[in-house]
Amino acid sequence: MIRxxxxxxxxxxxxxxxxxxxxxxxxxxxxxxxxxxxxVEGVARILAAAAIAPxxxxxxxxxxxxxxxxxxxxxxxxxxxxxxxxxEDTVEIGREHRYDQxxxxxxxxxxxxxxxxxxxxxERVDVDGGVATPLVEAEIARIVAQVEQAGAQSVAVCLxxxxxxxxxxxxxxxxxxxxxxxxxxxxxxxxSPVIGEFERSSTTCANAYVQPAVAAYLxxxxxxxxxxxxxxxxxxxxxxxxxxxxxxxxxxxxRLVESGPAGGAMLAAAVARRIGCERLLSFDMGGxxxxxxxxxxGRPQFETMFEADRIYRFRKGSGLPLRIPVVDLVEIGAGGxxxxxxxxxLRLHVGPESAGSxxxxxxxxxxxxxxxxxxxxxxxxxxxPERFAGGAIRLDRGHAARAAAEAVGAPLGxxxxxxxxxxxxxxxxxxxxxxxxxxxxxxxxxxxxxxxxFGGAAGLHAAPMAARLGIAEIIVPPNAGVGSAVGFLVAPAxxxxxxxxxxxxxxxxxxxxxTLWRExxxxxxxxxxxxxxxxxxxxxxxxxxxxxxxxxRYAGQGTxxxxxxxxxxxxxxxxxxxxxxxxxxxAEYVRRFARERTNVAIEITAWSLTLxxxxxxxxxxxxxxAAGAGHAAPSLRPLYDLASDRVEQAMMRERGSLRxxxxxxxxxxxxxxxxxxxxxxxxxxxxxxxxxxxxxxxxGATEARP
Numbered sequence: 001m002i003r004x005x006x007x008x009x010x011x012x013x014x015x016x017x018x019x020x021x022x023x024x025x026x027x028x029x030x031x032x033x034x035x036x037x038x039x040v041e042g043v044a045r046i047l048a049a050a051a052i053a054p055x056x057x058x059x060x061x062x063x064x065x066x067x068x069x070x071x072x073x074x075x076x077x078x079x080x081x082x083x084x085x086x087x088e089d090t091v092e093i094g095r096e097h098r099y100d101q102x103x104x105x106x107x108x109x110x111x112x113x114x115x116x117x118x119x120x121x122x123e124r125v126d127v128d129g130g131v132a133t134p135l136v137e138a139e140i141a142r143i144v145a146q147v148e149q150a151g152a153q154s155v156a157v158c159l160x161x162x163x164x165x166x167x168x169x170x171x172x173x174x175x176x177x178x179x180x181x182x183x184x185x186x187x188x189x190x191x192s193p194v195i196g197e198f199e200r201s202s203t204t205c206a207n208a209y210v211q212p213a214v215a216a217y218l219x220x221x222x223x224x225x226x227x228x229x230x231x232x233x234x235x236x237x238x239x240x241x242x243x244x245x246x247x248x249x250x251x252x253x254x255r256l257v258e259s260g261p262a263g264g265a266m267l268a269a270a271v272a273r274r275i276g277c278e279r280l281l282s283f284d285m286g287g288x289x290x291x292x293x294x295x296x297x298g299r300p301q302f303e304t305m306f307e308a309d310r311i312y313r314f315r316k317g318s319g320l321p322l323r324i325p326v327v328d329l330v331e332i333g334a335g336g337x338x339x340x341x342x343x344x345x346l347r348l349h350v351g352p353e354s355a356g357s358x359x360x361x362x363x364x365x366x367x368x369x370x371x372x373x374x375x376x377x378x379x380x381x382x383x384x385p386e387r388f389a390g391g392a393i394r395l396d397r398g399h400a401a402r403a404a405a406e407a408v409g410a411p412l413g414x415x416x417x418x419x420x421x422x423x424x425x426x427x428x429x430x431x432x433x434x435x436x437x438x439x440x441x442x443x444x445x446x447x448x449x450x451x452x453x454f455g456g457a458a459g460l461h462a463a464p465m466a467a468r469l470g471i472a473e474i475i476v477p478p479n480a481g482v483g484s485a486v487g488f489l490v491a492p493a494x495x496x497x498x499x500x501x502x503x504x505x506x507x508x509x510x511x512x513x514x515t516l517w518r519e520x521x522x523x524x525x526x527x528x529x530x531x532x533x534x535x536x537x538x539x540x541x542x543x544x545x546x547x548x549x550x551x552x553r554y555a556g557q558g559t560x561x562x563x564x565x566x567x568x569x570x571x572x573x574x575x576x577x578x579x580x581x582x583x584x585x586x587a588e589y590v591r592r593f594a595r596e597r598t599n600v601a602i603e604i605t606a607w608s609l610t611l612x613x614x615x616x617x618x619x620x621x622x623x624x625x626a627a628g629a630g631h632a633a634p635s636l637r638p639l640y641d642l643a644s645d646r647v648e649q650a651m652m653r654e655r656g657s658l659r660x661x662x663x664x665x666x667x668x669x670x671x672x673x674x675x676x677x678x679x680x681x682x683x684x685x686x687x688x689x690x691x692x693x694x695x696x697x698x699x700g701a702t703e704a705r706p
Contacts, residue, residue, distance in 0.1 A: 001058040004046075004232075005488040006039050007260050008064045011287025011337045011357045012389070012456060013038040014482040014674075017046045018489055021620060024050050025482045027389045027456065027674050029357040035066060036221045040228055054229030059534055061488040063237040063263050066217055067210045067256040071112070071308045071320065076209035077184070080152035081113040082143055082172060083201065084160040085120035091201050099317030109309045109320050111202075112209045113156065119146050121159070121172070127502070129165035140172060144179045154184040156208035158201040163193040163500040184211040191252065192323045194606060195500040199305070199323040206308065206322055207254035214253035218246050233534035235493065240302065240325040241266045242494030242612070245530040255324050257308055258331075260484050261291045265300040265327040267487030267622075268452050271477055273298040274622050275692065281435065281449040281471065282329075284483060285458035287336045287374075288354045292435045293329035294442060295452075301328040301442070304498065304562075304608075325496040325610075330438045334431050336374040336457040337361055340404070340423045342411040350427045362403035363395040371407050371420075373427050373457065375400035379420035381639040382460045382669065382678050384652070389456075390673040417640050417647070425642060428461050432468035450475055454483030459670075459677035463695060464642070467680075474695040477622060481674025489621050493531035494544075494612035495524050505552065505602040508578040516607060521546060524611035532613040544613040551606040552585045554597055560605050561588055623690045633657075639667055641681060658687040 003018040008030055017024040026049075028042040039062075047054055070076045083090065091111040100106055121143050124133035147155055155176055162169045166189030173187045186208040192200045222234060236249035239258035249256060261284065268282035272295045280295040293300050306326040307319030333352020337360065340350045350373065359367035361374040377383045378400050385395040401416060409419035439446040447470035453462035454477060462474050479486050497520050528544065548567060551560035563584050570580045582602055590596055634657075639650035650667040655677070663686040664670070666679035670693065677693060679685045685695045 002052060002056050003059040003061065003489060004043055004057055004230075005061040005485040006043065006063070007263060007482070007485040007488065008035050008039065008062075008066075009260060009286050009288060009484075010065060010354055011335065011360070013042055014485040015039070015042045015046050016479070016482050016485040016489065017050055017052070018621065019050060019052065023479055023486070023621065025390075025479055025485075025674060027392065027482065029360070029393070032356065032358060034220075035064065036217065036224050039221065040224045043225070043230070044228060055231065057230050057232045060225065060230060060232045060234045061237070061243065061485075062221070062234060063259040063484065063488060064217070064256060065260060067214055067253050067259070068308065070210045070213050071206060071257070074110075074112075075213070076112065077153040077212040078117070078151060079113050079154045079156060079205060079209045080117040080119060080147050080150055081201070081205055082119050082121055082147070082155060082157045082159075084124060085122050087160060087197065087201075088118040088120045089115070090197050091118075091205055094198050097317060099315055100312070107311045108318070109311060112205045112320070117150055117152060119143055123159060123168050125159065125161045125165045125168060127161055127164065129161065131165070131167075135168045135171060140175045143172065144175050147176065147183070148180055152183060154186070154208040154212055155180075156186050156188070156201070156204040158188040158197075158204045160197065162187075162189045163195060163200070164502075166193070184208060184215070186211060191254065192498075193500065194323055194498055195502060196323065199321045202321050203254060203323045206320065207252065210253045210256075211250070214256065215250040218250055222246065233530075235531050235534060237263050237488055237491065238495075239306065239327065240494070240496050240610075241269075241300065241327050241491055242496070242610075243488070243491050243531050243535060244493070244495060244527065245534070247530065248495070248527050254322060257306060257322065257324070258326050258329070261289075261293075261329055261331060262327045263484040263487035263491065264291055264454065265293045265295070265329060265487070266491040267454065267477070267483050268293060268295045269298055269300050270487070270490040270622055271452055271475065271692075274690070275475065277450050277475075279449045280475075281446060281451050281469075283431075283435075283451055283453050283458055283462060283465070284455040285335060285431070285453075285461060286455040286484075287457070288333070288338075288356065289331050289352075290334040290431050290434075290455075290458075291329050291331045292431070292438055293327060294438070294444060294449075302326065303328040325498070330434050332430065332434045334373070334427050334434075336372065336377070338373050338427060340371045340373070340376070340408055340426075342408060346411055348408065348412065348422055348426055350423055350430060361400070363397065363400040364393060365396045365399055368399075369403055371400065371403040371423065373423060375403055376420035376423035377457070377460050379404060379417045379640075380424060380642075381637060381647070381650070383676060384637070384669070384671050387671050387673070387676070418645070421640060421642050421645075424461070424464075428464045429468065431461065432465045435465070435469055447471060452477070453677075454480040454675075456481045456675050458483075459675050461678070463678055463680050463683050463697075467697065472697045472699075476677050476693040476695070478691045479674075480677075481672070486621065492612045492614050493528055493535045494610060495527045496608065496610040497524050498606055498608045500606050502603070502605055504555070505578050505582060505604050508581075508604065510577060513577065517548075517609075520607065520609045521611065524609055528611050528613060535613070544611050547610040547612065549608040550581060550604060551608070552581065553603050553605060554589075555601040555603050561585060561592070562608070563588060637669065639669060641667060643681065655687075655693065658693075660687055660689045662686055
């Protein structure tokens, strides 16, 4: 099957063509005003270059930042919230928690729904699902009329305890859909049917807020591709690292907030399995942001909560909570387009503001006047101008030098290229600091990990960042410059479902649990079926792989522990389910907290299911070199060394010319289309038999790889 993967970033849109295992890659500037335009134009170019007819494409994979940007920039639909009377302002009250205890100027992100568009409905469902106050037809008619009069384009319905009994929400949703056919309706019992009124309301509002824009965008994408002769099914990357159909993405657009970064995590997980690496630190640096993710035993870590639009990037609690399954990663404003500036106190800052694709870095010559990381890399000799973005963008060194001198050099008294070096060093320390914080929060020693570098700018900063973290080995996969898009090609069709079931574990009823399992599995299969049939029909017909988990806690505690449940192992043990889960939970509790609790009841709070349809032989793509890789002769080029503060002659090699097992000693620059890899003094690099580039630091203790 011929497949195309496209990843829209803040600066570049990456395109990968998979012609039955032979990859072609392309980077084009993102068109923010109409993101689908860059996609369609780029796809036409890559197909023409490969002499492939549009009609031959069998599958189209896509990742987008549209949902995230709509929330951050507040460019979503005019959204109304319908809540149980008395709970309309839950989205603003939150948990009354100060995420920064002593900050007198504490800010919170504004709710997506203003007070004038919040409506209370007279009804009440209790915690057990019983109806305390019935929902009458007159009340439904009143609410529908209010929503219509308010001119809402989308509606979020979030009633108290609808996770236990969704009947009232479904009646309201049906009435809204019937009376207001042009208005999108999101029900919390579909979007986030879990306990926690604030988080559930926030998640449902976010879904409603971005739904019209995402649905319209995906519709335009389908239309534009069809007009270009591509009638292939379209699958969209979700934040949990799974591919879903356009219908599922349009229904749950809130689950697209980490679409592109999730593709990078899937690439990293596949690489870890391919090379047999148990501990991998994924480092994805593009034009706008850098993403860091821990990969252990061939899988990324996952979370059930994500915060969007944080006031303070590293301050938990300062953003809008979204209770969705998401790859656990940290994302910071450190990319090639991150802008450098000095403040009134003559402190240098790099990011999070980005020059994006318009106007772009100063070196682009498109109107940008402020220096960026890309400008600094160009001035330091790390970027070969004629090879940048595959030669599609010509960089102007003069523009970059003037921007760096005016914004950094003059205020700080730094001559060139020390002004550019300051920018590079600060962004590398920012990324290393974010990685340290993430590792500390997870209780991990990052020095024991191997760094996987991909994304257009990662290879230029991977070695300096790794040195700061004490990491001695770096892996750069083939086609690293478009790594997230390659990640789409190796990702499975999958979907995760979570249901609140609040009860004492001792009172667990097996019959009720079996019914719940069947309902969750049926819902997951219905959502995954379309994506699975398009991606891998054989795997779809086999039914997929179910991964179950349960959230448990001791009575009186507010934090759950997620316990994976191997149902086959449980069945083989012969234990009652409650006893089996209690044993697993108690063992995990002791492992985490080094203490035992006795004579305390255990509560079950939720069940989770991930249904996955693995893609057969997906990892074979990881070894595929880019089509048309060059074989230019070695040459020398000036490269600024930050450690010695001098310019020295470095070896420049084309990655495609490296023979398996050949070793290069730094300083060196290894170039390819869409990225370059810096090998500083004290590091060496060699290409292994599978095409991976392996960098090692002198004196670093690493396990040798072939």
